[in-house]
Amino acid sequence: xxxxxxxxxxxxxxxxxxxxxxxxxxxxxxxxxxxxxxxxxxxxxxxxxxxxxxxxxxxxxxxxxxxxxxxxxxxxxxxxxxxxxxxxxxxxxxxxxxxxx
Amino acid sequence: xxxxxxxxxxxxxxxxxxxxxxxxxxxxxxxxxxxxxxxxxxxxxxxxxxxxxxxxxxxxxxxxxxxxxxxxxxxxxxxxxxxxxxxxxxxxxxxxxxxxxxxxxxxxxxxxxxxxxxxxxxxxxxxxxxxxxxxxxxxxxxxxxxxxxxxxxxxxxxxxxxxxxxxxxxxxxxxxxxxxxxxxxxxxxxxxxxxxxxxxxxxxxxxxxxxxxxxxxxxxxxxxxxxxxxxxxxxxxxxxxxxxxxxxxxxxxxxxxxxxxxxxxxxxxxxxxxxxxxxxxxxxxxxxxxxx
Amino acid sequence: xxxxxxxxxxxxxxxxxxxxxxxxxxxxxxxxxxxxxxxxxxxxxxxxxxxxxxxxxxxxxxxxxxxxxxxxxxxxxxxxxxxxxxxxxxxxxxxxxxxxxxxxxxxxxxxxxxxxxxxxxxxxxxxxxxxxxxxxxxxxxxxxxxxxxxxxxxxxxxxxxxxxxxxxxxxxxxxxxxxxxxxxxxxxxxxxxxxxxxxxxxxxxxxxxxxxxxxxxxxxxxxxxxxxxxxxxxxxxxxxxxxxxxxxxxxxxxxxxxxxxxxxxxxxxxxxxxxxxxxxxxxxxxxxxxxxxxxxx
Amino acid sequence: xxxxxxxxxxxxxxxxxxxxxxxxxxxxxxxxxxxxxxxxxxxxxxxxxxxxxxxxxxxxxxxxxxxxxxxxxxxxxxxxxxxxxxxxxxxxxxxxxxxxxxxxxxxxxxxxxxxxxxxxxxxxxxxxxxxxxxxxxxxxxxxxxxxxxxxxxxxxxxxxxxxxxxxxxxxxxxxxxxxxxxxxxxxxxxxxxxxxxx
Numbered sequence: 001x002x003x004x005x006x007x008x009x010x011x012x013x014x015x016x017x018x019x020x021x022x023x024x025x026x027x028x029x030x031x032x033x034x035x036x037x038x039x040x041x042x043x044x045x046x047x048x049x050x051x052x053x054x055x056x057x058x059x060x061x062x063x064x065x066x067x068x069x070x071x072x073x074x075x076x077x078x079x080x081x082x083x084x085x086x087x088x089x090x091x092x093x094x095x096x097x098x099x100x101x
Numbered sequence: 102x103x104x105x106x107x108x109x110x111x112x113x114x115x116x117x118x119x120x121x122x123x124x125x126x127x128x129x130x131x132x133x134x135x136x137x138x139x140x141x142x143x144x145x146x147x148x149x150x151x152x153x154x155x156x157x158x159x160x161x162x163x164x165x166x167x168x169x170x171x172x173x174x175x176x177x178x179x180x181x182x183x184x185x186x187x188x189x190x191x192x193x194x195x196x197x198x199x200x201x202x203x204x205x206x207x208x209x210x211x212x213x214x215x216x217x218x219x220x221x222x223x224x225x226x227x228x229x230x231x232x233x234x235x236x237x238x239x240x241x242x243x244x245x246x247x248x249x250x251x252x253x254x255x256x257x258x259x260x261x262x263x264x265x266x267x268x269x270x271x272x273x274x275x276x277x278x279x280x281x282x283x284x285x286x287x288x289x290x291x292x293x294x295x296x297x298x299x300x301x302x303x304x305x306x307x308x309x310x311x312x313x314x315x316x317x318x319x320x321x322x323x324x325x326x327x328x329x330x331x332x333x334x335x336x337x338x339x340x341x342x343x344x345x346x347x348x349x350x351x352x353x354x355x356x357x358x359x360x361x362x363x364x365x366x367x368x369x370x371x372x373x374x375x376x377x378x379x380x381x382x383x384x385x386x387x388x389x390x391x392x393x
Numbered sequence: 394x395x396x397x398x399x400x401x402x403x404x405x406x407x408x409x410x411x412x413x414x415x416x417x418x419x420x421x422x423x424x425x426x427x428x429x430x431x432x433x434x435x436x437x438x439x440x441x442x443x444x445x446x447x448x449x450x451x452x453x454x455x456x457x458x459x460x461x462x463x464x465x466x467x468x469x470x471x472x473x474x475x476x477x478x479x480x481x482x483x484x485x486x487x488x489x490x491x492x493x494x495x496x497x498x499x500x501x502x503x504x505x506x507x508x509x510x511x512x513x514x515x516x517x518x519x520x521x522x523x524x525x526x527x528x529x530x531x532x533x534x535x536x537x538x539x540x541x542x543x544x545x546x547x548x549x550x551x552x553x554x555x556x557x558x559x560x561x562x563x564x565x566x567x568x569x570x571x572x573x574x575x576x577x578x579x580x581x582x583x584x585x586x587x588x589x590x591x592x593x594x595x596x597x598x599x600x601x602x603x604x605x606x607x608x609x610x611x612x613x614x615x616x617x618x619x620x621x622x623x624x625x626x627x628x629x630x631x632x633x634x635x636x637x638x639x640x641x642x643x644x645x646x647x648x649x650x651x652x653x654x655x656x657x658x659x660x661x662x663x664x665x666x667x668x669x670x671x672x673x674x675x676x677x678x679x680x681x682x683x684x685x686x687x688x689x690x
Numbered sequence: 691x692x693x694x695x696x697x698x699x700x701x702x703x704x705x706x707x708x709x710x711x712x713x714x715x716x717x718x719x720x721x722x723x724x725x726x727x728x729x730x731x732x733x734x735x736x737x738x739x740x741x742x743x744x745x746x747x748x749x750x751x752x753x754x755x756x757x758x759x760x761x762x763x764x765x766x767x768x769x770x771x772x773x774x775x776x777x778x779x780x781x782x783x784x785x786x787x788x789x790x791x792x793x794x795x796x797x798x799x800x801x802x803x804x805x806x807x808x809x810x811x812x813x814x815x816x817x818x819x820x821x822x823x824x825x826x827x828x829x830x831x832x833x834x835x836x837x838x839x840x841x842x843x844x845x846x847x848x849x850x851x852x853x854x855x856x857x858x859x860x861x862x863x864x865x866x867x868x869x870x871x872x873x874x875x876x877x878x879x880x881x882x883x884x885x886x887x888x
Contacts, residue, residue, distance in 0.1 A: 001692055001693055001696040001736065001737075003803055003805070004798055004799065004803070005696070005700075006696075006700075006733070006737070007794075007795075007798040008795050008798060009700040009703065009704065009733075010794075011790070011791050011794035011795050011798065012704045012707075012791055013703060013704060013707050013726070013730075014790055014791070014794060015787040015788065015790045015791030015794070016704070016707045016708055016710075016711070016787060017707070018783075018786055018787045018790045019711070019784055019786065019787030020710065020711045020783075022782065022783035022786055022787075023711070023777045023778065023779060023780050023783030023784070024711065024776065024777060025776040025777060025778050026764070026765065026776055027764070028716075028757070028760055028761050028764055028765065029711070029776070031757075032710055032711075032719065032720065032723055032757070033711075035723060035757075036707050036710065036723060036726065039703075039707070039723075039726060039727055039730055042730060042742075042746065043703075043730045043733060043734070046733070046734045046737050046739055046742060046743075047737065049737070049739065049808075050738055050739065050807070050808050051737075051803075051805060051806070051807060052803060052804045052805060052806055053806065054806035054807065054808060054809065055738070055807075055808035055809060055812050055814055055817070057814070057817040057818050057821035058821065058826065060739060060741070060742055060814065060817075060818045060821070061818070061821055061822060061826050061829065061830070063734075063739075063746075064742070064745075064818075064822070064830075064833070065829065065833055067746065067749055068833040068836065068837060070749075070753070071749070071753065071837060071840070072836060072837065072840045074753055074756070074757070075840045075841065075843075075844040076840060076843065076844060076847075078756075078760055078844070078848070079843065079844035079845075079846075079847035079848040080847060081760070081764060082256065082848035083847045083848055085256065085764065086255065086256060086850070104438075107434045107437060107438060108434070108438060110430055110431055110434035111431060111434040111435035111437075111438055112431075113424070113427065113431040114428075114431040114432045114434065114435035115428070115431075115432055115435075117435075140432075142591075143587055143591045143595070144590045144591040144594075144595040144596070146442050146591075146595065146596055146597060146598040146602075147591065147597075147598060147602065149435075149439070171442075173439055173440045173441075173442050173598045173599065174440065219445045219446060254850040255850050256850070258763055258764070261509065263509060269590060270587070270590055271587065271588045271589070282509075284513075284516060285513045285516065285517065285662075314658075315587055316586075316587055316588045317658045317659050317660075318579050318580065318582060318586060318587065318658060318659035319579070319655065319656070319657075319658050319659075320420075320655070328657070328658060329658045331658075332658040332659070332661075332664070333660075333664075334661075334664060367661060367662060367663060368513055368588070368589070369586075369588050369661045369662055370661045370663075372588045373588075373661065448715065448717070448718070451718075481740055482740050482741075482813075482815050483740045483741050483744050483745075483815060486741060486744045486745055486748060487744050489748050490744055490747045490748040490751060493747075493748050493751035493752050493755075494747075494751045496751070496752075496755055497721065497724070497751055497754070497755050500755065500758070501717075501721070504717055516759070519755060519759060523752065523755070523756075526752075543741070543815060
């Protein structure tokens with residue numbers, strides 16, 4: 001287990017997540033892609049923290065902030081999905097070509 | 102070796118019995134609940150013996166056969182004060198079905214209905230999906246869920262349409278309902294067949310209270326002290342009626358027709374609502390619809 | 394560490410047996426001692442059932458995961474001074490992860506048979522168990538505050554002078570609500586209740602059902618050991634050796650949980666949800682705030 | 691030992707991350723993602739971060755549980771009984787994913803990374819606590835307030851009752867004069883709501 005190997009795993013997770021976020025039509029699946037990218041980001045962060053930062057506590061703090069970001073992303077994402085669904089019965093990205101009602 | 106040892110141990114076990122309550126069967130089955138040596142279970146999957154207590158309408162023969170098929174093999178059947186609807190198991194006319202249940206616990210009924218595999222897959226779209234788009238279609242010989250209006254918060258998600266009854270233990274025996282559910286919220290109801298006749302015994306306050314409390318997860322002993330009434334919404338009919346039964350009074354309120362009363366209730370509330378009326382009144386409330 | 398793991402693995406089956414006995418005491422079912430073994434043996438000899446188009450993998454694994462989570466949860470409990478199966482500095486968080494994953498496992502158990510009543514049970518359980526779990530987190534943070542550590546060993550050591558149950562009287566009763574929820578019991582049994590004909594396990598039979606019941610009892614043991622450790626001083630106590638105290642306290646919490654499960658009524662889910670968010674969660678905030686004021690130097 | 695564990699966990703994380711977009715069952719998809727998170731959490735524990743690692747598992751178990759519920763709610767075929775393909779710009783996405791992976795890997799391999807391991811015997815959890823409630827208190831509290839604002843916003847956005855009536859009937863603000871035009875900015879073309887785009 002070296003920094004390089006950890007970072008390559010993180011890069012793979014980010015790559016898969018990017019593929020998911022770009023390719024999925026459904027909002028919920030799209031959010032899964034975003035979450036997977038953030039997963040890779042957390043892994044990279046912990047790798048740097050452990051191998052390069054000498055255990056500086058700010059690295060862990062950053063991971064906690066990323067987790068909060070994930071929670072916010074998911075809550076707002078789902079709230080938007082519900083709001084859009086109420087309005088248009090739609091849960092796919094194509095059906096949102098306009099922001100107006 | 103281990104098997105022998107296990108079966109020797111299992112010989113002393115309680116017999117799990119799934120009770121199908123027919124006409125006049127409610128009170129006798131309640132009486133069985135505290136008999137040692139057997140245990141009444143809520144699901145046919147947990148049972149070893151099918152006990153049919155009281156006459157079951159010929160119209161429910163298919164439902165009963167399906168239930169028989171749901172009990173894992175080996176299984177036994179006992180018809181207690183009931184005319185057999187199909188040739189499995191043995192009948193008991195007397196007051197005590199226990200010896201017959203013991204005998205049935207060693208029996209091995211053959212299947213009454215043939216075991217049919219599920220409908221084959223019928224894909225039609227380019228990716229093998231059942232519908233033309235990604236929605237709808239009839240992939241396993243039954244329709245996929247489609248969205249429909251929700252009466253509670255207006256979020257129109259997939260609905261579940263199904264027939265519930267007549268032998269579900271939490272519903273009044275014999276009652277068959279066609280329900281449309283959004284999650285566990287009932288959206289629409291139609292009564293397919295009314296509950297069975299239970300006679301005077303079925304209306305006894307202590308039995309009614311015990312049935313309702315069982316749905317709330319406690320035994321009837323000192324139910325008042327345990328806040329059984331507090332658990333129900335204040336001022337609701339269910340709370341009032343349970344209180345009357347716990348005082349030993351008879352409930353005189355009559356239910357409004359089910360298709361009007363049940364929509365909007367959650368599953369647990371609906372089940373409690375149904376259990377909070379006398380079986381005879383509930384039957385009466387379902388009858389005219391049936392005739393019409 | 395290995396010794397502690399072995400002890401836990403050996404002690405779990407008898408404790409599960411005792412838990413099953415507690416369930417039969419006073420239930421009017423006759424043979425208390427042998428009953429669970431006999432019924433369990435009879436259940437194991439029955440066949441598993443098939444349903445139409447199930448999620449086979451998850452159906453097979455759900456009971457096993459439940460048992461595994463009970464074991465992992467149990468492993469953070471120190472059996473005596475310096476004897477603990479998983480020596481981790483964040484034991485309380487690990488226990489919390491076990492709670493969270495329990496909700497997932499119960500959901501999968503209801504989801505996988507592809508049948509209506511188990512699915513309704515699974516949904517309802519998630520809605521009720523997530524806030525119950527939230528509540529237990531506040532309560533456990535309260536237990537961690539006097540120790541100034543997330544390590545369960547430190548939490549016990551901080552109770553040398555006075556047990557947490559006296560220092561923070563609201564903690565144990567609130568934690569019991571979580572115990573009832575993760576062991577699918579009485580007022581919090583929204584997964585396997587009678588009004589759903591067995592709920593998530595309505596379609597199970599045979600060894601799968603037996604394992605589910607076993608795992609449920611094992612989770613009761615794990616929860617009781619954790620409650621005894623976090624609030625009743627764990628292995629601390631005079632005269633008797635540490636493990637004996639832990640065992641006694643665990644049995645006491647187990648008995649209390651079983652009794653509470655039988656005493657309290659299961660409300661309709663919507664009412665329970667209101668009760669959780671409006672009454673129990675603010676109570677747990679209040680409890681945490683009180684603990685905070687207490688430990689201020 | 692650590693290397694073998696790391697290899698197994700990272701394989702699990704990547705494989706289950708990939709399966710998320712390959713299974714038909716939505717519940718399986720969200721729990722595959724959870725497995726990926728759990729694997730990453732355990733790698734973080736291997737990296738000497740016991741709090742972050744286990745907190746990731748804890749948080750993600752809850753989050754993915756909620757995710758699974760939403761999947762079942764909104765997808766037309768949550769159980770995956772029906773094969774399903776719902777993708778767009780597929781080739782472009784695959785290319786973008788591969789390029790991102792290749793680019794990041796190249797950046798990792800080509801750059802000179804500093805080496806400074808976590809010293810033995812440092813109480814990282816205690817350090818984190820002191821950091822959170824010490825120098826970085828403002829950041830931490832801001833995150834807390836953000837979460838609170840998110841909660842309120844999410845409830846307002848998703849609730850049935852909009853600010854001016856039920857959300858599915860438009861929730862238009864009242865007029866400035868009795869019976870007058872709705873106040874606020876007017877939508878350009880009619881603005882009536884329609885159930886299109888299914």
